[in-house]
Amino acid sequence: MKTLTVTADKDSGIATVTLDRPARLNAIDLTMRDELREVWGELRFDDTVRAVVLTGAGDRAFSTGLDRDAVVPQPNSPYMADDPLLHVGPKSNDLWKPVVAAVRGMACGGAFYLLGESDFVIADPSAAFFDPHTTYGMVSAYESVLLSGRMPYGEVARMMLMGTAERIGARRAYELGLVSELTEPGGALAAATECATVIAGYPPEGVQGTVRALWAAKEASLAAGYAQAPHLISLGNLPDERQAELFAGRNRTYRTR
Template sequence: MHNTPLTSKDAAPATLQLSVDAGVAWVELHRPEVLNSFDDTMLRELADLWARLRVDDEVRVVVVTGAGEKAFCTGYDRSGLDTEDTEDAEDTEDTGDADESTAVLKASSPFLRADVGDFLGPKSCGLWKPVVAAVNGIACGGAFYLLGESDIIIAADHATFFDPHTTFGMPAVFEPLHLLRRMPLGEVLRLALLGSAERMSARRAHEIGLVSEVVPGDRLRAAAGAVAATIAALPPLAVQATLRAIWIGSEMAPGQALGVAHALVAAGTDPAALAAGQQAFRTGNRPRWRLR
């Protein structure tokens, strides 16, 4: 099957900015006038973009960030909701909204509703290529769908994190469930239960392991780009198998995960890439490293 590259004649998305350089796709959430909150259009466009990136062999790594310096993403854009339909509006923030959202939200059963994570999350959309999140400001609410499915998170020193659901009378459910993979239980509880009354700093997010690096705002793009470029230069099959292994290990019991390890090694080994790596090892042609 022919893989369609991002340079095809597909219409440019209205809510995203996209560029590709040396195997790295830069995805910018581009609604700065509403702090990069997402609406139905962005949900559809992100789901479509993740699907396109999945089959574009020129793209090996993705960096996702937000437009401007104020916000990475502030969740669902409630300003566009129908104020006369309060009950459905509240459901939108918690259970999600997406393509054909009105029909989904008014379904007779909550089990028939879609969740925004089905459209926002790269892994939920089948994109198993490394995703680096560059958090350039506020990240709250629905932003944790993206951060929860990112692989490496780098934050500007002015970035902040919080979940406003409980402040507005809504249960925080999907977002803290995503965060439990990345944060200690007590920190997830504090973030979710205090709502808008408290924000976590980039420094604290680094201390607890939510983010792996904090840099000055003017160095955020360079720091994310350096990580992405390093990964993009590696054999993609080995990278993708490694990614799968780690995520499988985070979701399965240890014995179950080890049971599929041999299959992942076999599927992720490219003989040509392995031979090149062995040759580099023998000749001493190894990459320079930096201390973090």
């Protein structure tokens, strides 16, 4: 069963990629991970597509990150930790066509692999951003590195360290620069599509070169952060069974700022 919905309008030059597991809050299982990598690869070769809109199905979540039921085998070595979402985003798959994310509902944890590799984010007022890693005894490594280039350090630190106790609402995310536009209720997808339509109308060589240049400005810091991430995760993550206990006993109350 497909976990992505991909539609392409050849007249407008826009492809819409929808994370399509609303019953699971669009959590990314290994099937969706593989489908995303395949889709980004296919879009590299489709010259009729000049811009991409990325969104999630339903109104509860853009994505809640890695599906907790996903079984990810790991080598028995601290030097070879496998992160299942490390190459799930468009830039990681060498796609230099612009990607505009439309967020409605929750976006947390592994969702930042996708949002961090989108070129800009447009949000519905229902959007809420948080990172649960520390609450469940895990190191927020790659997510922290990706968001550190999009928000002030103190705000990224607060989000990552506060875990599930606090969420950044859409208005605050807009004020911090994580979100470039805050729409009326239900308007994020239409606004993202409108922006993508404008961009797709420009000569693609200049657009793609600009995307590549913008990402180049971030690559050095990303590479340095990523180099440390596997070791920090290996050292800091609690055993899986202990993480599961913390998840089962989690406090479901939180504040939104």
